[in-house]
Amino acid sequence: MIGVAVSRHTGCSPPTELDVLGPLTDDHGRPLSLEHFARPWTPPAPQSQPPMQPPTVAVVGSSMNSGKTTTAAGLISGWTRAGLVAGAAKVTGSGSGKDRWAYIDAGARHVVDFLDFGMSSTFGYPPERLLKTMGAMRDALGHDGAEAIVLEIADGLLQEETRRLAGQLSTICRGAVLAVGDALAARAGVDLLDAVPVPVLAVSGLITASPLASREAAAATGLPVLSPSQLADGAAVDLLAERIPAP
Incomplete structure (x- = not known):
């Protein structure tokens, strides 16, 4: 990818x-x-046979470098260890193999990103194209055989494309894990997602490196604060079983 x-x-x-x-x-x-x-x-299913979509979780963050990819990898690892076929998608960003490889290393059986759908970078694309592609990624992973799917959206909730996609997450997924670096960002991020509304399942990301900040975030949001290692050790499956309502 070349740009100015x-x-x-x-x-x-x-x-x-x-x-x-x-x-x-x-x-x-x-x-x-x-x-x-x-x-x-993936062609749409006939209306007489509505598709059974695998449970899908979005990972969004308060900013860049808030721990989104590590959080997504924790979810993938947790599902894989439990015997589920995990699928992962990087919805927005600029072309790089780093996140794709992180998903594969964590155990994802099926991986797609925006490059697979014709975009070297998602910057500047109309929101309608990005939303349609996000749905297509989820459908493609389900078609390929994924039993649980994570969709990672780049940048932070105040970035324009991320903000617009977050406004439509309720049509694509059944909840979000919020990656943040501190308790104030956790409180603000949960408020932004509640206004959409998107159910926030847990807080994760860089904040989990600090027990004190994690306790502050849990008190401020009323949500579990789960490290990527905790997600990998079973909490990822608990999120599917306990916090996401059955279809």
């Missing part, structure tokens, strides 16, 4: 400079893009 850097965090080094020689083309000289190699979308 218009701003960057002060801790980031300057971007690599490239000379663009030209696009990749097909045999007829037409420029190629990921859209030409996108996965076919």
Whole structure:
């Protein structure tokens, strides 16, 4: 993926400079893009046979680097250890294999991301396209055989694409795990998701490295604060069994 850097965090080094020689083309000289190699979308089930969707949990965060991928990996590991076939999707972001590999290392049998659906980055795409693709990812994982699915949405709840997708999560999944770095972010994030509304199943992420901050978040939100290791050790299955209502 190549782009133009218009701003960057002060801790980031300057971007690599490239000379663009030209696009990749097909045999007829037409420029190629990921859209030409996108996965076919799973056809909808007949109305007389509504699909039985696997339980799906979203992982959202208060910001970047709040522990979303580690939280998603904890869910995957917990489900896999319990004998479930886990599926995982990275819904938004910019093209990188890091998160996909983290899901696979955690035990996910089926993995998709936005690259599979024709986007090298989801930045700037219309919300309708992103919402449709999020549903297609869930359907594709169910079609492939996943028995429990996690959808990770990049960035934080105040980022534009994330905020708009969060507003539609109730149509796609049955609850969310919120990854945060501190108790104040947990309280604010739960309030934002309650307003959508999306059921918040638990708080996780970087905050779980601090017992004190975890206790503060639990008191402020009334929710369990679960570390990725706790999710992997069984709490992920408990979330499915106890906190997500049966269909």
